[in-house]
Amino acid sequence: MPRPAADVQAFASRATDADLADLRARLTAARLPEPETVHPSRPGPRRWDQGVPLADLTDVVDYWRTTYNWRSFEEDLNRVGQFRTTIDDLGIHFLHRRSPRADATPLLMTHGWPGSIAEFIDVVDELADPEAPEAPAFHIVAPSLPGFGYSDKPATTGWGTEKIAAAWVELMARLGYDRFAAHGGDWGGNITTVLGGRFPEHVLGIHTTFAEGPPGLTTDGLTTTERRWAEETHNFWHHRAAYAKQQATRPQTIGYSLVDSPVGLLAWILDKFAEWSDTEDSPFETISRDRILDDVTLYWLTRTGASAARIYYESHNSLDPELRVDVPSAITMYPRDIEKCPRPWAEQRYRRLVRWNSPDSGGHFPSLEAPTHFIKDLQEGLTAVLTAAT
Template sequence: MTFSPFHIAVPDEALDDLRSRLSRTRFTTRSGDEPWRAGTDPDYLRHLVSYWLDEFDWRAREAELNALPHYQAQIDGQRLHFLHVPAVRPAGAPAPPPLLLSHGWPSCFVEMLPLADRLTDPAKYGGDPADAFDVVVPSLPGFLYSDLPKGPLTRAAMAQVLHRLMTDVLGHHRYGAFGGDIGGVVSGWLGALYPEQVAGIHMIHAPFPASFDARPLSPAEQAYLDAEAAYDLTDGGYSAIMGTRPDTLAAALADSPAGLAAWLVDKYRDWSDNHGDLENSFDRDTLLTIITLYWTSGAIGTSFRQYLDFDHNSPRPDITVPAAVTLSTEPAQAGLPRELAERACTDLRHWSEPGRGGHFMPLEEPELLAGEMTRFFTSLRPS
């Protein structure tokens, strides 16, 4: 199975249309006196749209992205976009397993770039060059430049596509997998389905078991599940509409770049470790690079598909490969006890609660995460 180079090339006409739409944005007023309490703050959105229109340089960001090794492969007739970044490693140094880095929603491959840079070239950051990894960063099926596969978009289906990328397309006989959010769940499925090829998995969102029937819940587990259910009452509106009326929402977001920005920025602020200021975690150029990729690829609607198809997911088998968790600090993970993850992972070798870094930890804390991943995956080198 072959793959070919890929370049991001947004037509001038598409950028002209984007600017025209931004210049004609109709803004809302805030609901109540407290900024962000009811969603993306209109005042912040005005500033972001103004910056997007007058100062953000997409062509410069496009050139930076195209300096990286992008490819596309055909898997069962569907296009899959990915980056394949080789390690900067001394000749003759024993190679750690190549790593697959998988993003979640509302993210994309850009989230993984600071992490990938540190993993492929640790010497640039004061690390041991012998610990450099080859890294593969896909756009998950349905995201940006990757097509939806045939059939329901389940976590298992995504894992099957990514496994074929690593083995059939790239020829890796053994590899490690990392992810957060959807990418973390997919990494869990990879470990469960392909233990002979998957050396280990690392996640920032601890996996749940397929069932809690094996033993009674501990007080810590019950307290966490109760707290998570309470939090979902305040945060779950986005997934409820994307899982029940995705086409209605997508029609609005595909027609309004400001609306798209508001929908994505809401989650970047809520789920990151930003201490109340979104731009403590992300600069505007990074946010607008991600938002512009969603806008110009037209993929916001297909990124919702795995929510609509959620009920097609089957119970995941136990994860038997070596596993590691560096726990995100976002509200949905607060208080999650290790014993809950041990119900899903029979070989949980590393558990860390660093106390910083949220849902988008590869962007927020790439140095911390690269260190934890390097220690875990280098420990899995063959003797």
């Protein structure tokens, strides 16, 4: 069993009673706008055309204020195992769940925005100690991105995806994992791609729900479905990505609202859970209110609305067009995700693509929307990756 470096310290989550009381007081005193001016006659995604509907937000705010239990999530985090270490003068927080299996493989799992380590809380145990003896087992390491959760907030520029990937290699080395597999979606998928491309001597292979081909590829030869994916992705970035432009250009400006107003923070994040999930009317069709509030409350208590937004300033459109990934790669494209890459395009960057999966359902947050399916897909994808790596 590898021994962690001495500068890795155990960590426990414990918000103060005063902070939780302050949150409830702010929710009680919230000033809300008038209702949206679109009123579809029946439930459906059109209700969200102007953003989070007032009735939905009011309901969640009331639940957050009167019923939601942050202490339960703290217990979950502390049970899994939390730690911190300092890399390049920045404190990095991470979950670390070792498998009891002797044949387990180290697996680095990286979240994105507006997610957090809350994305993995429902899947860690089964990945580390699967019920089926034939299923692969993993030693799980899930860091909080710089500026997110219990990781420190960078005080200078420079913490983009390339630097984060290098920090993750150092983190894994400190835990005794010189060779490891990696998984991620959203920004975590971008970072996972960088890991596979820049550090093949340390990365056995990758699994990702994010894939981005090199720029300038033609749609010639794509299937009808692949052409639709390309059109949907283009439409998203040109018509539904104002949040990304704001965070990439003026993260400090939106940050004041995200750090000062819990209702503003909730609306900013809930809007994305609604639009990016595979649902027809509300994200709560597939993700519990508690789990979304775990994520939002983590941002609130750690005051990371602004610092987390800065990853867009640091890294928006920054993936090196020349980067190629030559380690074995498995890619899953969920149909309701916001960015779907046709396989021929992905193959131009991921040059040892050993598994491609395109499920019939699922959105941007598969580990929260369908954790059982996500676990199975990840196990099968990484089995293909690890077989090809031997």
